[in-house]
Amino acid sequence: MRRxxxxxxAAAVAILLLALSGAAFGHSPRELLALLVEGxxxxxxxxxxxxxxxxxxxxxxxxxxxxxxxxVWNIGAEGQFIVGALAxxxxxxxxxxxxxxxxMLAGAAxxxxxxxxxxxxxxxxxxxxxxLNFIAIHLLGWCVNGPLQExxxxxxxxxxxxxxxxxxxxxxxxxxxxxxxxxxxWWLLYRTAEGLRLRATGFNPFAAxxxxxxxxxxxxxxxxxxxxxxxxxxxxxxxxVTHRLFERFAAGxxxxxxxxxxxxxxxxxxxxxxxxFFGALATGAGELQRTAGISSAVSTxxxxxxxxVLILFSAIEEKRWSx
Amino acid sequence: xxxxxxxxxxxGGGEIVAIVGENGxxxxxxxxxxAGELAADAGTIERSGTPSLVHQHFMLVGELSIAENLxxxxxxxxxxxxxxxxxxxxxxxxxxxxxxxxxxTRRVDELSVGEKSKLELIKAIxxxxxxxxxxxxxxxxxxxxxxDLFRVMRTLAANGTAVVFxxxxxxEVLAIADRIVVMRRGAIVPTSAxxxxxxxxxxxxxxxxxxxxxxxxxxxxxxxxDENLVVHKSEIVAIVGxxGNGQTEVAARLRDRLDAASSxxxxxxxxxxxxxxxxxIAENLxxxxxRWSPRQAARHAxxxxxxxxxxxxxxxxxxxxxxxxxxxxxxxxxELDRHPDVIVAAEPTRGLDIEATHFIHDxxxxxxxxxxxxxxxxxxxxxxxxxxxxxxxxxxxKLSERLTPADAQMRVAxxxxxxx
Numbered sequence: 195m196r197r198x199x200x201x202x203x204a205a206a207v208a209i210l211l212l213a214l215s216g217a218a219f220g221h222s223p224r225e226l227l228a229l230l231v232e233g234x235x236x237x238x239x240x241x242x243x244x245x246x247x248x249x250x251x252x253x254x255x256x257x258x259x260x261x262x263x264x265x266v267w268n269i270g271a272e273g274q275f276i277v278g279a280l281a282x283x284x285x286x287x288x289x290x291x292x293x294x295x296x297x298m299l300a301g302a303a304x305x306x307x308x309x310x311x312x313x314x315x316x317x318x319x320x321x322x323x324x325x326l327n328f329i330a331i332h333l334l335g336w337c338v339n340g341p342l343q344e345x346x347x348x349x350x351x352x353x354x355x356x357x358x359x360x361x362x363x364x365x366x367x368x369x370x371x372x373x374x375x376x377x378x379x380w381w382l383l384y385r386t387a388e389g390l391r392l393r394a395t396g397f398n399p400f401a402a403x404x405x406x407x408x409x410x411x412x413x414x415x416x417x418x419x420x421x422x423x424x425x426x427x428x429x430x431x432x433x434x435v436t437h438r439l440f441e442r443f444a445a446g447x448x449x450x451x452x453x454x455x456x457x458x459x460x461x462x463x464x465x466x467x468x469x470x471f472f473g474a475l476a477t478g479a480g481e482l483q484r485t486a487g488i489s490s491a492v493s494t495x496x497x498x499x500x501x502x503v504l505i506l507f508s509a510i511e512e513k514r515w516s517x
Numbered sequence: 518x519x520x521x522x523x524x525x526x527x528x529g530g531g532e533i534v535a536i537v538g539e540n541g542x543x544x545x546x547x548x549x550x551x552a553g554e555l556a557a558d559a560g561t562i563e564r565s566g567t568p569s570l571v572h573q574h575f576m577l578v579g580e581l582s583i584a585e586n587l588x589x590x591x592x593x594x595x596x597x598x599x600x601x602x603x604x605x606x607x608x609x610x611x612x613x614x615x616x617x618x619x620x621x622t623r624r625v626d627e628l629s630v631g632e633k634s635k636l637e638l639i640k641a642i643x644x645x646x647x648x649x650x651x652x653x654x655x656x657x658x659x660x661x662x663x664x665d666l667f668r669v670m671r672t673l674a675a676n677g678t679a680v681v682f683x684x685x686x687x688x689e690v691l692a693i694a695d696r697i698v699v700m701r702r703g704a705i706v707p708t709s710a711x712x713x714x715x716x717x718x719x720x721x722x723x724x725x726x727x728x729x730x731x732x733x734x735x736x737x738x739x740x741x742x743d744e745n746l747v748v749h750k751s752e753i754v755a756i757v758g759x760x761g762n763g764q765t766e767v768a769a770r771l772r773d774r775l776d777a778a779s780s781x782x783x784x785x786x787x788x789x790x791x792x793x794x795x796x797x798i799a800e801n802l803x804x805x806x807x808r809w810s811p812r813q814a815a816r817h818a819x820x821x822x823x824x825x826x827x828x829x830x831x832x833x834x835x836x837x838x839x840x841x842x843x844x845x846x847x848x849x850x851x852e853l854d855r856h857p858d859v860i861v862a863a864e865p866t867r868g869l870d871i872e873a874t875h876f877i878h879d880x881x882x883x884x885x886x887x888x889x890x891x892x893x894x895x896x897x898x899x900x901x902x903x904x905x906x907x908x909x910x911x912x913x914x915k916l917s918e919r920l921t922p923a924d925a926q927m928r929v930a931x932x933x934x935x936x937x
Contacts, residue, residue, distance in 0.1 A: 387809040394804055397795045404790040405804040405851070406777030 197459045204457060204503035205471055208496045215495070221486055233481020234474035242364045243480070246435060248473030250275070252372040253427035254451025255458065255465045256379050257301075257420040262460050263383060264416030265396035270308060270323025271424035272448025273330030274301040278425025279432045280334065283342070283439055286355040286432075293357050294371075294429045301425015302418040304330065309417040313410060319417070327448065335441050342439070351440035359434040366434035373466060375423065380462035392416055424448060446494070450476075453497040456504055472497065521546045521557075522703045528648065533670060533680045535690040538700035538720055538870065544683045545840075547700070548650045551681075566647030568681075571637050571654060574788055579626040583607060583618065583636055586625055590640050610643045615669045617662075630785060630864075631658060631760025631896070642669070649673060651682040653868045655689060659759045659896060659933070667693050687713035687871070720871065740890035741859045743771060745916055746909065748859070748890040753881065755893040755905035756916065757925075758933055763914035764894045768863045771892070775859055777805075781852035785863035785894070787841065791848040794837025798822070798829055801836045802851050821850040826876065842873040849877060853884055860884060863894040878904055898929065 209230070216226035234244050254271040261268035281300030282293040308326060311317040337343075338350045345353060359366040383389040395402045395412040403409050427447060432439065454472050458464035472493075479493035521543040528534050536544050549555040551562060552570035577586050584607035588598065598606075607621040618635050625633065634654070641649060651670075655663040670680050670693065684690050690697055691713065699706040699719045708719040741748040746767075748754045758764060765785060772782050784790035792801050799818035803809050806817075818832030825846045829839060836847055845865065852860065862881060866874040881904060885891050895901050901908055908925035910917040910932035917932050 385810065387803070387806055390800060390803060390806075390809045394793045394796060394800070398789075398793045400790045401784075401793045402804070404772060404782055404784045406780075406782070407804065408777075 198464075200504070200507045201457050201459060201464070201468070204500045204507070207503050208475075208499040211499050212492055212496050215492070216486070216488065219486070219488055221488070226482065226486065226488075229481050229485055230475075230478035232478075233485075234478035240477060240481075243477040244470065244474045245365060245369055246473075247476045248469045249366075249368045249372045249434070250427040250431050250447040251450055251454050251472050251476075252465060252469035253375060253430065254424050254447050255454030255469050256372075256376055256451075256462060257423035257427070258451045258455035259458065259460050259462055259465055260379060260383070260392075260416055260423065261420035262455060263396045264392045264412055265399060266309075266312075266413050266417055266420075267318075267320045268305060268308070268323050268417060268420045269320055269452065270305060270326050270448070271420075271427075271451045272444050272446070273323070273327035274304045274421045274424035275428040275431075275448045276330040276334050276444050277301060277304040277428070279428030279439055279443060280337065281425070282429035282432050283352060283355060286357040290357040290359055290433050293355075293433050294426060297425045297429025297432075298422040299425070301428065302422040304425070305417045305421025306414070309414050312413070331444070334439065334443060338440055344438075349440070352438045354437040355432070357433055358437065359430065361434070366430075368430035368434040371426075371430060372469075375426070376462045376466050379423075383462060388412075388415075424451070427451075450497060453501055457500055521550065524700075524703070524705055526551075526698060526705065528679045528681055530647065530677045530679050531674050532695050533674050533682070533693060534696045534698060535694035536681060536683045536698045536700060537687065537690055537716060542700040542720075542870075543703040544700050545652055546703075548652060548681065548683065551648075552650055564648065568648035568650050569641040569644050569646035570650040570652070571641045572652055575633050575637060577625045577633060577636060580624065582622050582624055583628075584621040586636060587611075587621075587640060587643060590643060611639055614639045614642045615672070616642075616665065629761030629765060631662070634658070635662075638666070638669075642673070646678065648679040648681065651680070653683055655684060655686060660898070662759075663689065687716045690716070741771075741775075741892060743767075743774070745918075746892070747919070748892050750858075750890050751885050751888050752906050753885050753891040753893055753904050754907045754909065754919070755895060755901035756909050756911050757895060757898060757901045757929060758911035760896050762911050764863065764896075764911055766914065767911070768861055768894055771861050775861075779857055780859040780861065781855060781857035781889075783845075783848055783852055783860070783862040783865050785867075787845055787848060792836045792844050794835065796836060797833050798827070798836050798839070798847055799832040801847055802832075802854075804851065805855065821847075821854065825850040825880075842869045845869060845877070846873070849880060853880060856884075856887065856889070858889060860889050860891045861894070862891065864896065865893070866895075866897070866900060874900075902926070 209227070212230070213223040213227040216223055232240065234240050254275060257271045257274070258268060278297035278301040282297040285296035286293040304326060305323070308319045308322040311322050312319050338352055342352045344351055359368055361367060383393060391402065391407045392412050394405070395407060395409050399409050436443065450472060454465060454468045457471070458468035475496045476493040479490040482488045482492060483490040524547055536548070538544050546555065548570060550557045552568045554570065578589065584604040587607045587610055588603045604621050611618050611621065616635050616639055618632060618639065625636065628636065638651070638654060654666055658666060670682070674680050697710065697716065699708050699710070699716065701720060706719050710716040710719050738750060739747050740750045756764060756767065768782070768785060788794070793804070799811070799814040802818050802821055803814045815832045821827065822829055822832060827843050827846045827850070829843060836844060839847065849865070865881070866877050869877070881891055881893070893901065893904055902922055905922060908920045908922060908929065910929055912932060920928065
């Protein structure tokens, strides 16, 4: 409960600071706040935009939750997202289900490269997953400028795929998939013996090992599931929204997943709310850019503020504990 | 429940005061309040100078060397010191303390538990405190090391330092303390006890009726064979030795080698290796379970809390908030309740009070009676002789031949010192 309040405060402080910072660009805070709300939740169109933005955030957020719960610092959701989308593109000719399955397998495989290096030479996954992000980003860049470029060869992008997620209006079935995924993740983590062991591994790998838990197996599995979720996010974004790949396809969804997961205090169900919040923030920031000419990068600023407030609170808490 | 309630205690300079009591009686809490680490809800503390508290749990930086850890206690002095100055100074401080600890360049992570506790003590003494508070200082020491410690304590007291120490070992308390304070359930019990038995009575109230050791018969087939170590079914074999002679490695090797499903392991370092502090008692008990549902786990945990008399508010309490003895009971409950064929118990009663120690001994005996092969790794000779059918001494990583308890009583001291 206290955690929930802290998260609410962090979110509120972020919005408040965003609004206040507008003063620096000659806008009144109230005006900015109104624009944020208008652009994110005030109309049917805005809500749709928010929901669509929330889907990839929810899945990458879950990816981070699963890995962090096992004590592995998967910073590579961005790369897994891209690789997942690439695999989905290639498998799309066999239908949308094949595309999504391919995206999960590719994401899991990409994340598992980091696990393999950890097992082989004890390479820290914080480093390897970030480096794998760069490789994935450049792989995508090469693909859309080379072998996978559209037939007209005009823009650095692929042809549109035919496969598409079933949808109602603009809203595609990925929303349902993402919510089901969070419920399944919650169930696996909190209602199964393996989930208990995964969490124990994350909290205290020494005690887990002494209790007879196969710590390495937990890490391998958590990383694979995490990669699969991030890959699925990429596959859904492709099959549900963009239908084609281009260089800036990932748009930071993987990194934002970290903020989503932390605001949710690494809880799979809270991640739904957290993703919706950041989704709204990103959509609202788009409105700021269109109407007030403020760069939509302010949503990244919002993420940073949320993280800083959360860190501040946990530092205060730690101080209280140590007294 | 209050941890400590309405306690009044005065300690004068030059005095050695022992505080005894069961697990969770409030001894550590009281001392942390006295040292200013915890704030009391009410009451006053008057003191001259800052007391120095040596913790039951280590407060060391594992990544740094012995010398660097000592330098940390005097940060101002060593702001621009070179490595060699720090090491020279550390060697001097150690010599001055009268405690034996060789090679100050070693990383603390690599030290045995016994050596870490020595380092903690040296750290505290080096601050030249007006009051020195020791929490379970002898629990990891050999009898000779304990004697050395008592000598240090007497010297400190003779020079005007007030020494307060928490202990469970009643004979040593009677031998060294000028005054004994008994705590029970957060309060001081008035007593004029003069013998271990009287003290024990004061500590636990009415001593519970002791179970007789369960009858065990050796001669079953071997259940555990490892290098020159054999433990048969229904047998307890003790490995004894001075801490840091390879006991930790034996336990770790057996953990990796034995099948997790049919062996139980009680690790030496219970806070690091035994429990997951952030998880609840119910979750800790279910770590190795085949299935997990919160409701079922809570029911199971309630039964274990009852059966192993774990003192806890509820099964949903964080395991990290339990006292050391109750954490150990949680580990014991988890490992024994699966009825493993082989149990490896390393220092299962270190730092525990009499009642908890008896309890754990009884549990180990009945596990053996039920057919388990038990390897007991301990630096407490009393414990070894109370439980073991056979004793082996470990010295510099090598195990001695198998001794009967009677033989062991004659030869163990020499073997532990590497003389035989």
